[in-house]
Amino acid sequence: xxxxxxxxxxxxxxxxxxxxxxxxxxxxxxxxxxxxxxxxxxxxxxxxxxxxxxxxxxxxxxxxxxxxxxxxxxxxxxxxxxxxxxxxxxxxxxxxxxxxxxxxxxxxxxxxxxxxxxxxxxxxxxxxxxxxxxxxxxxxxxxxxxxxxxxxxxxxxxxxxxxxxxxxxxxxxxxxxxxxxxxxxxxxxxxxxxxxxxxxxxxxxxxxxxxxxxxxxxxxxxxxxxxxxxxxxxxxxxxxxxxxxxxxxxxxxxxxxxxxxxxxxxxxxxxxxxxxxxxxxxxxxxxxxxxxxxxxxxxxxxxxxxxxxxxxxxxxxxxxxxxxxxxxxxxxxxxxxxxxxxxxxxxxx
Amino acid sequence: xxxxxxxxxxxxxxxxxxxxxxxxxxxxxxxxxxxxxxxxxxxxxxxxxxxxxxxxxxxxxxxxxxxxxxxxxxxxxxxxxxxxxxxxxxxxxxxxxxxxxxxxxxxxxxxxxxxxxxxxxxxxxxxxxxxxxxxxxxxxxxxxxxxxxxxxxxxxxxxxxxxxxxxxxxxxxxxxxxxxxxxxxxxxxxxxxxxxxxxxxxxxxxxxxxxxxxxxxxxxxxxxxxxxxxxxxxxxxxxxxxxxxxxxxxxxxxxxxxxxxxxxxxxxxxxxxxxxxxxxxxxxxxxxxxxxxxxxxxxxxxxxxxxxxxxxxxxxxxxxxxxxxxxxxxxxxxxxxxxxxxxxxxxxxxxxxxxxxxxxxxxxxxxxxxxxxxxxxxxxxxxxxxxxxxxxxxxxxxxxxxxxxxxxxxxxxxxxxxxxxxxxxxxxxxxxxxxxxxxxxxxxxxxxxxxxxxxxxxxxxxxxxxxxxxxxxxxxxxxxxxxxxxxxxxxxxxxxxxxxxxxxxxxxxxxxxxx
Numbered sequence: 001x002x003x004x005x006x007x008x009x010x011x012x013x014x015x016x017x018x019x020x021x022x023x024x025x026x027x028x029x030x031x032x033x034x035x036x037x038x039x040x041x042x043x044x045x046x047x048x049x050x051x052x053x054x055x056x057x058x059x060x061x062x063x064x065x066x067x068x069x070x071x072x073x074x075x076x077x078x079x080x081x082x083x084x085x086x087x088x089x090x091x092x093x094x095x096x097x098x099x100x101x102x103x104x105x106x107x108x109x110x111x112x113x114x115x116x117x118x119x120x121x122x123x124x125x126x127x128x129x130x131x132x133x134x135x136x137x138x139x140x141x142x143x144x145x146x147x148x149x150x151x152x153x154x155x156x157x158x159x160x161x162x163x164x165x166x167x168x169x170x171x172x173x174x175x176x177x178x179x180x181x182x183x184x185x186x187x188x189x190x191x192x193x194x195x196x197x198x199x200x201x202x203x204x205x206x207x208x209x210x211x212x213x214x215x216x217x218x219x220x221x222x223x224x225x226x227x228x229x230x231x232x233x234x235x236x237x238x239x240x241x242x243x244x245x246x247x248x249x250x251x252x253x254x255x256x257x258x259x260x261x262x263x264x265x266x267x268x269x270x271x272x273x274x275x276x277x278x279x280x281x282x283x284x285x286x287x288x289x290x291x292x293x294x295x296x297x298x299x300x301x302x303x304x305x306x307x308x309x310x311x312x313x314x315x316x317x318x319x320x321x322x323x324x325x326x327x328x329x330x331x332x333x334x335x336x337x338x339x340x341x342x343x344x345x346x347x348x349x
Numbered sequence: 350x351x352x353x354x355x356x357x358x359x360x361x362x363x364x365x366x367x368x369x370x371x372x373x374x375x376x377x378x379x380x381x382x383x384x385x386x387x388x389x390x391x392x393x394x395x396x397x398x399x400x401x402x403x404x405x406x407x408x409x410x411x412x413x414x415x416x417x418x419x420x421x422x423x424x425x426x427x428x429x430x431x432x433x434x435x436x437x438x439x440x441x442x443x444x445x446x447x448x449x450x451x452x453x454x455x456x457x458x459x460x461x462x463x464x465x466x467x468x469x470x471x472x473x474x475x476x477x478x479x480x481x482x483x484x485x486x487x488x489x490x491x492x493x494x495x496x497x498x499x500x501x502x503x504x505x506x507x508x509x510x511x512x513x514x515x516x517x518x519x520x521x522x523x524x525x526x527x528x529x530x531x532x533x534x535x536x537x538x539x540x541x542x543x544x545x546x547x548x549x550x551x552x553x554x555x556x557x558x559x560x561x562x563x564x565x566x567x568x569x570x571x572x573x574x575x576x577x578x579x580x581x582x583x584x585x586x587x588x589x590x591x592x593x594x595x596x597x598x599x600x601x602x603x604x605x606x607x608x609x610x611x612x613x614x615x616x617x618x619x620x621x622x623x624x625x626x627x628x629x630x631x632x633x634x635x636x637x638x639x640x641x642x643x644x645x646x647x648x649x650x651x652x653x654x655x656x657x658x659x660x661x662x663x664x665x666x667x668x669x670x671x672x673x674x675x676x677x678x679x680x681x682x683x684x685x686x687x688x689x690x691x692x693x694x695x696x697x698x699x700x701x702x703x704x705x706x707x708x709x710x711x712x713x714x715x716x717x718x719x720x721x722x723x724x725x726x727x728x729x730x731x732x733x734x735x736x737x738x739x740x741x742x743x744x745x746x747x748x749x750x751x752x753x754x755x756x757x758x759x760x761x762x763x764x765x766x767x768x769x770x771x772x773x774x775x776x777x778x779x780x781x782x783x784x785x786x787x788x789x790x791x792x793x794x795x796x797x798x799x800x801x802x803x804x805x806x807x808x809x810x811x812x813x814x815x816x817x818x819x820x821x822x823x824x825x826x827x828x829x830x831x832x833x834x835x836x837x838x839x840x841x842x843x844x845x846x847x848x849x850x851x852x853x854x855x856x857x858x859x860x861x862x863x864x
Binding site for chain 1: 371372520660661662681683684685692694699700701702703704705706710713714715717718723726727730
């Protein structure tokens with residue numbers, strides 16, 4: 001059995017690869033379900049029903065997908081330029097801290113002014129959090145995988161400090177949480193009485209913006225060129241370091257929007273469990289989407305559906321909802337293998 | 350023309366029968382059969398992409414042939430196992446050496462031959478054996494030196510010793526002279542004669558006709574995966590071999606004499622410092638309108654640094670650098686493009702093109718910032734595509750269209766794309782670094798034609814090449830570069846291979862820079 005490079009990749013492969021990856025991960029998960037003593041088809045049925053089977057379930061899935069779209073876009077933008085930003089979690093909390101800092105009464109402004117200010121301030125905070133590691137990479141060659149990953153823990157501890165100190169809610173019965181943001185800071189709900197909020201539409205709009213930047217502007221062209229071949233890009237006259245900084249600002253800003261949107265759209269305040277790993281899940285989303293910004297929206301909804309559906313399923317079937325983690329994780333692994341087949345074909349001999 | 354693929358005298362040591370190998374639609378090897386006899390040097394001649402390296406990789410077990418079989422010393426050679434080839438007494442010296450830089454020469458030679466389960470290596474016996482082999486075949490090296498400290502010629506000797514140490518009876522040399530000075534090549538040929546006198550059989554892979562004539566007993570010619578011709582070397586001529594290799598007569602480039610014009614480029618003791626603050630380049634150079642100045646030298650003597658300097662990739666640390674009469678103080682790649690310098694980089698895959706992007710995207714890489722390719726930061730893909738199409742037709746690039754991925758093109762077509770991009774602005778000054786390396790003869794002719802055309806319209810060309818024949822054919826003047834310094838230039842009427850060869854080895858440079 002040998003791998004031979006493909007001369008040309010038919011478009012069917014590009015569509016089939018992620019679908020096949022998801023299918024294989026379902027089969028692997030089915031084995032685990034069998035092991036836990038339940039019937040795979042009924043369990044998957046419950047997962048699907050719990051994810052999209054009702055209006056409530058569907059809105060819940062889209063609500064859960066919202067932060068994933070932001071962090072997925074952050075990873076997609078960075079990875080396209082080969083800037084390995086593993087720190088979306090830190091940037092997310094950077095945005096959330098800004099929202100909690102400015103949105104809890106510090107700026108008594110009307111909503112149409114306050115909400116954009118919070119989004120922009122959050123994005124700037126996230127952008128700056130990625131700027132540091134990126135400058136260390138371009139100036140001194142420090143590996144950004146290490147710095148961005150470790151920054152996640154530093155920022156989480158910093159948030160913990162804020163929530164025990166300066167930002168602690170005096171009315172919070174001693175819980176480490178910030179005050180609630182003021183009413184004017186809230187993102188409006190898309191439908192009365194549901195949790196789905198404007199953040200979802202902002203996320204979809206950002207996906208379109210990133211798509212536009214990637215395909216139509218010189219910045220997107222530079223980012224692609226630097227990602228594919230930095231030496232050749234430099235030879236052609238591109239300022240590779242400057243392009244990296246642009247990528248960092250965009251990626252960090254996008255990740256931070258996830259935090260802002262969670263605080264002012266859903267939770268209302270900043271807590272230490274604001275993100276159950278949205279930053280890391282964004283990497284999975286970006287890989288499943290093959291770094292395509294519009295694909296990120298689809299992949300986010302898939303991943304969110306898995307988690308929301310598994311929660312519902314575990315209540316009824318008694319299979320632990322960890323199965324969702326397993327499925328998403330195996331989907332990532334099978335996706336990496338599937339990506340291989342977009343560049344190589346298998347030859348038996 | 351009949352293919353005389355059979356060895357005449359002596360015992361057959363190696364027999365290839367009907368070897369075929371396809372890569373997708375490409376027939377890399379198509380039914381190749383030949384014999385190799387004890388005591389002969391067999392030259393395998395062919396252009397790039399003719400299938401020489403594929404064939405040798407099959408022989409050595411790196412690839413598995415789709416069809417055909419190999420016999421070594423009368424026994425069938427199992428396919429796909431380099432270890433089997435080694436055991437059968439086949440040794441290979443690759444074009445790009447496979448040595449561990451951080452080990453000594455001796456350690457490299459014995460690497461892989463010691464038992465995994467013995468506590469210590471029998472260094473003494475190994476050293477004695479290496480010394481004996483070295484003395485027998487004129488392969489003198491210092492076995493205690495680290496490979497990183499050896500010259501390229503010495504590294505090649507280590508590679509050959511490595512094969513001999515494993516009792517190789519058949520030695521395959523893949524483009525062995527590509528990195529050697531003419532004198533070093535002579536020494537290698539002497540070694541090869543000694544080896545065959547002792548009964549070894551040698552396969553010598555090359556596309557350089559002079560060498561094939563000088564060293565081989567018999568020559569086989571590969572073209573597009575097929576064995577197209579074979580004959581004894583004695584009595585063959587250069588033109589004859591070239592025609593066999595290409596399949597048609599090959600005209601030599603014609604250089605019309607013309608007077609040089611105004612000075613375009615001047616380097617006065619321009620120094621570039623390397624990573625450790627040591628000067629890697631200390632150059633004096635002057636280039637005028639309407640002349641091609643050649644730069645000869647063994648690879649790694651500062652050619653790449655000079656090319657990087659002119660490309661705007663490294664900064665000069667001292668000296669006066671003038672281009673088009675203006676002082677260049679700080680240079681960057683975009684600035685050089687803006688000044689109107691055409692730059693053909695040495696490595697078209699890694700530097701010249703972005704392989705995973707389309708032809709259109711590659712063609713605008715130096716010009717996307719300005720109209721007509723972009724306005725207010727928005728790229729006009731229509732204009733970009735039209736530009737790419739112009740280059741494709743103007744430079745006869747064979748490709749499915751401007752949307753095609755650059756990586757999928759052949760080396761010659763890639764080089765045509767780069768030429769097209771660089772010549773698009775009719776540059777007054779052209780830097781051509783190894784512009785024909787790895788191209789087939791047709792593409793080489795095309796590149797030469799373009800450079801001569803640029804010269805004819807008054808552009809100045811700096812031609813950096815490791816192919817002396819190319820430099821002699823095209824240049825008006827030749828400088829030799831050695832350890833970062835440039836010799837005075839030799840005018841065309843004073844070109845002489847032995848003299849240039851000695852200069853390439855350092856003669857006339859003094860030894861103030863000697864390491």
